[in-house]
Amino acid sequence: MTYNRTGLWCVTLAILLLTGCANGPRSETIIIPSKEENHTVDEERRPFQVKTIYRLPDSITDQGELLGWATPESVIGLFEEASRSEGLSLQFQRLSAPYESVETLQAVGNNAMYHHLSPDGKTISGVAKSAEGASLKLITYPSGEEEMVEATTDSTQQLLFEQPTWSADSQYVSYLVMEEGRRLASIGVYDTQAEKAKVYRLKGFDMAGIPIKAKISDDGRMMLIVLDQSSNGRIVAMGTINGSVIEFQYEHEIGSDQIDWLNHDQFVFQGMEGTLYEYDRRNQELSILLERADSFEFSQDRKYIAYSLNGKDTLYAGKLQGKNILHAEPIYHGIIPSDMYWSPDHNRLLVNGRKTYVKPRVVKEAKPMDLRPFIIEFE
Template sequence: MGNKYVVMLLVLSLVVLLLSGCGSEPKTETVVIADSNEVSSTDQSSRPFQVQKIYRLPDRFVNRGELLGWSSGNAVIASFGAMTILKRGTVERLTYPYEQSKAIPGIGKVTSNTTLSPDGKYICEFSRSSSETTLRLISLQDGKEKEIDRISTRNESYVQYVSWSANSSYIGYLVENPFDNGADSLYIYDMGSQTSGKYQLKGIMKEDTLLSVNIANDGRSILVELFGAKKGQKKILTMGKVSGKNIEFQYERQIGGDSVAWMNNDQFVFLGTDNSLYEYDRRNGELSVILEKVFDFEFSPDRKNIAYTEYDQNVTYVGKVQGRNILYKEPVYRGIVPTHIYWNPNNKSVLLQGLKQLDSSQTASTDSPSKESLIIELK
C-alpha cells in the first residue's frame, strides 16, 4: 500500500514537471520584412515633415531682384539690374536670418541670362554681340571666370535654354539655326573634363518649337520639351540619348505642364495632360501615376522628397518619395500660388516664390496679387 502511494506520487510529480516544462518553451516571433514600397507601422505613426519656421524674404529682394536659387544650405542669391541681355547687373547673397542682402565680393556684373548650378557653387551666363554668343562660368566662391564656349551667330543661329544636370556636372545649351535648313544642335559641357560636345537633334523638325532641355546626371540622356508640328503644335516631351555625334530620340509623349525631372539616368517624371504626375522607366517602358491633380512640383536634390501644389489650390505640400509612392503628404503653406519652387542643398528647406492669394473670407482688393517669396524650414 505504501509502495503504491509512493509510485502515485512519483507519477504525479512527473506529470507536473512535464506540464511546467511545456509552459516554459521559448516564445516565437514573426518578423515581416516590407518591400521597397511599404513602410513599417512605426514610420507611419511619425510625421517627418513639420514646419519649424517660415522666413519672408525682404521686399527689395523679391520685387527688384531676379531670384537664382540657393547658394548654400542657408543662403539664396539674386541678380539686380540685369533686366535685359544688354544691361548687366549685380549678384547679391541673402543669408540667414534672411533680412538684408549683400553683394557677393569678387563677382562682376552679369546679364539676365544667368543660371545657378544646383550645388550653388557656380553661375553660367551668356552674352550676345552682333556676331557671336559667349558663355562664361563664374565661381561664387572666389569670383574666377572661365569662358566655356564662343559660338558664331553670323548665320542667324542663337543660343538659349541653358540648364544644369541635377549633380552640377554638366551644362546643356541649345543652338538653333532657323535659316538655310540648318540643323538645331545641343551642346553639352562637361565640368570634369572642361570640354564641350556638339550633338545634332535627330528627328526634330524645323517647324517644331523648342522650349527647354534637361540633362540627366550621366550627361548622355536628355529630355527636350517642344511644340510639335506633327502634333498640331501640342506640347511634347521627348527623351533621347547621345549616340555618336547625334541625339537619338526614343520616346515622346504629350504633356500638360512645364516641369520635368530626372529621378535617375533611366527614370524621369513629368505632368500629363490630365494633371497627373507620371514616372516613365525606359528600361522596361513602364509608365506609372505617382500623384494626381498636380499643378507644379520640385524634387529635393537627393530625390527623396517632393514639394508640390495641387491644381486649383493655393496650398503647397511636401511628401516623401518611396518607390513610386508619395508618402506623408503634409500641407506646409497656404496663401500663394508658387511660380518657382527651390529645395536647398541640404534637403531641409523649401523656397517658394509666387503670387499672394487672398482667402475667400477676405475682401477682394482692386490691386493685382502681390509677389511674395518665403523660406519654409522643415524639422
C-alpha cells in the first residue's frame, strides 16, 4: 500500500456552539479527510474478500433476537420455543458453524427483558422486573449461572427499564437510575471484576434533557451519555467520572443513538445528516470519518468497521486507520442493516436487517421473511 504526497489536508472551522455544559461560545476544530487522497491496494491482499454467506435457519427469523457472538464461530440468540405443557417460552439458543440448526441452552423467565451479550461473549445482562421494581440480572455463558446484582446504592434509587450497556472490554455495565426528588436520572455502573455498583450524579449540565443511554470507557474514567431533549432533538455528552459525579466536558447534536468508544480518549458518534464524527478529548479535535452514514459497527479490536450509507442498500467494510477508513469495499448488496456484530477474530460479520427500504408507515406491516439474518465469512 502506498500513499500520494498530498496526504491529508485540514480545514479548520470556527463553530460557535452554545451548550449547557459551557459558560459561553467556543470553537471546534474539524478535520476533514482529503477527497483527493489515493491509496493503492494490492488486489491479491484485499482485506475483505467474501468467502461464504450463511443464511440462518428460517425458524429463528420469526420471533426473537440475535444477541451476538459467544465464540469466533457461534452466535447466541433469544427466541420463542413452543411446548405442549408451557406453550410459548423464551429460550437462549446457540448456532454454530455451518449455522444450519439451533441448540437450546436454557429457558428465560418471563420477568426478564432487554438482554444484551457482553463483547467477550461470556455474560448476558438483562433487566428483571418484580413488584419491588427492576433489578440488574447477569447470566454467565456457557454455565447458565444467574446472578441478581444490587445495581443501586440506597433505597431512594430505582433502576430504570432501559437496556444496560457493556464497556468494550466487558468489565463494566452502565445503566440508568432514577433518584427520588431528582428531575434527571443518574448513571449507574456495575464493575463485574470488583462485583460492586456505584451511582454517579450528573454535574455541569443545565440544559433540560432525559438520559436514555450511557456507555463507559474501558478504563472506567469516562462516560458517554445520550440525552433526549424532546423537541430539540438529542445530544451526546461526554463526561469525566470524578468521585461520585460525572462532570460534563463536551456535547454535540446527534442524528442517531449510535455511539462508541475507540479508546480511552476518542469516541465516535453519528451527527446530523449522517456524518460520522470522531472526537478526541486530548486536543478537542473533531474529525469526519464518513459522510452520509446510516449505521456502523466496529470490530472488537477497533481496527475494522462495517457500515451502510443513506440511500443505498449496500453493506461496506473497511479498515480504520487514524482518521480514515481505508480499503472500503461493498460486501453485500440488497440489505438495510439494523444490527451488525463482528466475531471476536473479525473473520465473520453477523447481520440482521431488511431486504429493501420501506416507508415508516408500513414498517410494522412487514412480513417476518423481510428480516434476513445472515453471516458473512471473509477469506
